Amino acid sequence: MHMGYIVKALVLKNGSTPFRDWVxxxxxxxxxxxxxxxxxxxxxxxxxxxxxxxxxxGELRIDYGSGYRVYFxxxxxxxxxxxxxxxxxGDKNRQQNDIDSAIALWKEYANNVSGFLGDI
Numbered sequence: 001m002h003m004g005y006i007v008k009a010l011v012l013k014n015g016s017t018p019f020r021d022w023v024x025x026x027x028x029x030x031x032x033x034x035x036x037x038x039x040x041x042x043x044x045x046x047x048x049x050x051x052x053x054x055x056x057x058g059e060l061r062i063d064y065g066s067g068y069r070v071y072f073x074x075x076x077x078x079x080x081x082x083x084x085x086x087x088x089x090g091d092k093n094r095q096q097n098d099i100d101s102a103i104a105l106w107k108e109y110a111n112n113v114s115g116f117l118g119d120i
Contacts (some may be wrong), residue, residue, distance in 0.1 A: 002043040005074075005084040018105060019070070019113055022089035031065050035089075038062060038070070042084055055088065055103035056110065065094035071102030073110075085109075 009019045021023040026032050038060065041048060049061045053071070069090050075083040087105045090098030 003081055005042050005047075006081050007039055007043055007084050007086065009086045011047075011062075012105075018088040018101075019086035028065055031068060033061060034064050035070065047084075053099045053103070055106060057099070057106050058101050059087065059099065059102075061087060065091070069095060069098060071098065073106045 005006050011017050023032055023035060025119060026035075037086050038048065038089075045060075047060065049063070050058050051061070053059045056073050058074070062069040062070065069092070071087045071089065073085045073087060075085060085106075087102040090096060
């Protein structure tokens with residue numbers, strides 16, 4: 001039985017956190033709250049509406065405002081909990097660019113080129 005996920009954010013070598021930077025840039029407070037609630041649900045094991053977009057990256061779909069998207073990857077652990085790594089965010093307007101960026105970030109991390117996992 002799956003218990004839940006540990007949610008972490010990708011932190012780049014330069015110290016920036018693309019996902020956190022994106023959330024903090026959102027002017028819509030309700031959007032930030034909806035995203036925060038979604039992350040709590042993920043911790044309890046419920047990914048909700050999502051789809052794979054390639055390169056080991058998934059897209060959480062948030063049906064609010066301009067169609068917010070959160071890009072993530074899952075890392076299997078030996079324990080029952082897996083890690084969900086938050087890579088970046090965006091909306092429907094720049095969806096393909098955001099997907100390409102998230103896949104590139106994950107590829108760099110997975111190849112040990114840059115970054116580490118930090119708290120969100």
